[in-house]
Amino acid sequence: MVGTKDIKPLIDDIARLEHEHQLECQDCSLYRLCLPLGLHRDDLVQLDKIIKRSQGYDKGQTLFNLKDDFISLYVVRSGSFKTTISASDGREQVTSFYFPGEFIGLDAIHMDSYQSKAVALESSSVCELPFDNLQDLGSELPRLQVQLLTRVSKELSGDKSLMLLLGKKTSDEKLATYLLSLSKRFKDRGFSAKEFQLTMSRSDIANHLGLAVETVSRLFSRFQDNGLIAIKGKTISLTDVEKMQALCG
Amino acid sequence: MVGTKDIKPLIDDIARLEHEHQLECQDCSLYRLCLPLGLHRDDLVQLDKIIKRSQGYDKGQTLFNLKDDFISLYVVRSGSFKTTISASDGREQVTSFYFPGEFIGLDAIHMDSYQSKAVALESSSVCELPFDNLQDLGSELPRLQVQLLTRVSKELSGDKSLMLLLGKKTSDEKLATYLLSLSKRFKDRGFSAKEFQLTMSRSDIANHLGLAVETVSRLFSRFQDNGLIAIKGKTISLTDVEKMQALCG
DNA sequence: TTATTGCATTGATCTATATCAAGTGGCGAC
DNA sequence: GTCGCCACTTGATATAGATCAATGCAATAA
Structure with missing residues (x-):
């Protein structure tokens, strides 16, 4: 806890340097x-x-x-x-x-x-x-x-794919599709495809997928119970990508 | 009935001429x-x-x-x-x-x-x-x-607007929004904004709006009962554009 | 004219998901 | 630390719209 406070100025310094350096x-x-x-x-x-x-x-x-x-x-x-x-x-x-x-x-x-x-x-x-x-x-x-x-x-x-999702998919297909799309984007960026941070809130996710927050919350719980994911707060791991893909429709 | 058959070749001729002429x-x-x-x-x-x-x-x-x-x-x-x-x-x-x-x-x-x-x-x-x-x-x-x-x-x-429609709007808002969007496009093309042909089937409309055909059919009937539209087969007239706009959300 | 076919309408019922309600837990402010 | 807040979770109930089922109707074929 004390450690976090100590490195904060350092992080700021790095950001400032990066900005001044104007990376090309x-x-x-x-x-x-x-x-x-x-x-x-x-x-x-x-x-x-x-x-x-x-x-x-x-x-x-x-x-x-x-x-x-x-x-x-x-x-x-x-x-x-x-x-x-x-x-x-x-x-x-x-x-x-x-x-x-x-x-x-x-x-x-x-x-x-x-x-x-x-x-x-x-x-x-x-x-x-x-x-x-x-x-x-x-x-x-x-x-x-x-x-x-x-x-x-x-x-x-x-966006056309999202129209298919919004118009035709069930709630679990929506969430599965969304999580795999995030996974792919993180992978493309050189990050882990299996474990990443959900920087958006549950309600942002719900809204984006045309669902209620409660539904998304329940889905996360159910996906976890079924061994599809492990989720703790904003950190999610995809533990069964195969099964997840099968869920997308 | 006999008349229709007689002019069909004429229409074909016009199409052929237009094509050969290669309008610039x-x-x-x-x-x-x-x-x-x-x-x-x-x-x-x-x-x-x-x-x-x-x-x-x-x-x-x-x-x-x-x-x-x-x-x-x-x-x-x-x-x-x-x-x-x-x-x-x-x-x-x-x-x-x-x-x-x-x-x-x-x-x-x-x-x-x-x-x-x-x-x-x-x-x-x-x-x-x-x-x-x-x-x-x-x-x-x-x-x-x-x-x-x-x-x-x-x-x-x-497409982003359509995402709002698919994700957040009720069935009547969806149909009202859709009809007004068609109306505007016809108007832009120099056709009547109030009366036009729905060249797509009910099921195409339903699908596009994320609804069931039956829902669309019922909505058309209700809109007609409420004096919003007059509809006969594929021909529709918007009889109360104001009220329709109020319905869009 | 009458059959055929596919689209459209209308009614009855069902269900996925929203909404309402009540916690729970984590985090920043003090 | 603990207070208060907000995001999240979980459960109970309600409902918009889907699905199922029957019928109507208009265009094409026979």
Whole structure:
């Protein structure tokens, strides 16, 4: 307990140093997942020039709000975010979760304001890509433009799958599908596919899957009883991936 | 009854003539809704060169199938289409309906095969845009590339709204939202916003909204009883748009 | 004209999941 | 430490909408 307090300043120092150092794309660990993929070294230097590496965001802090002017796309550098849209009466839907290397704000490109709200789920940081600059650069670097198009298409594809989940799947199929999708994304990022942190709350998960919190809670308990997972607070281990896959439908 | 048979050959003739004439983008009535928007006249000529104006598709005919090689994007020229994705056990979700000027296949850009199946809902025709050619041209015409990006972003945005609908709305809110969305799209295309044809079946609508056919049928009846709509087979009139909007949530 | 077929409607019943209600446990503030 | 708060869990009950079942109806074929 005393130890935690002692290292906090150290962590802050590291964050500050990292920020001052302004890590460039070439050296970034997300290189293989992120926008630069397929760009030449010279192009990267140009891309680096327009990227703003922002200060961090605390848990619960808003990256952008519904109807804010659309200025920039964001790429998660560390941590995680959720985006939500809301009905006129205030009901909200968690539309997506975003992890390192993923783009936030792509659905705003066709408007001049954001169509959703983005909030950090933990201490997080992002790279900011002012869209106008990105477009200017894109007109010189077709490969960049293609990368961007590919990104939006990929998110579109994911959203269609989520429509299948929301429209046709039962509660246990929903949760199983969700957990495996998280697992895959962590694996792609070089983390364990079997054990990871659920940085979002139960109610975020429930909302995203079109379920009630209580249902999600009961499902976690049942999955645990059936030996599918081991869960303790926010830490989850997938103990029977086979069976989990069979559950997805 | 005899009359219908007599004019059928005439209609076919017109379709054939239209096809042979190979109507160009400049002259197309969809000009203001379609890809050419914002392109210069010279650019349009180039775009026209890569567009294949295909034969028509009959009701129920497949434009492309899941896992077909991704070669082209398609723009609806006349008629309408639906796209579906399916779970491993065969359950299907109708992900979108497409009307003239709208793009089909955008979710395949990030893969080398289509992620969904597209089927004509009535006699329809499309413009085919071979994606490789489109990209070659795009690298010379940044405005074209931006148009394309904008299109995908717009579809993304619509899908997020549908997630809100599927996850959070009640059955009557779902149907009301859907009918008004159709109404707006018809209006944008210069058709009546109040009276139009539901080219898709009740079961397509139900599936798309995450409901059972019976529920949709009952809702249509109730909406009619409440003076919101008048419906006869596939023809619907919105008789109280105000009240309908209030129902959307 | 009458049969056939598939889509659509309407009614009766059932069920998955929401909602309501009552704890439980962990964590930060003091 | 312990107080208070909030997220989570677990149980009891309610309900929106699904499913099952029968019938109606319109378009095509015979």
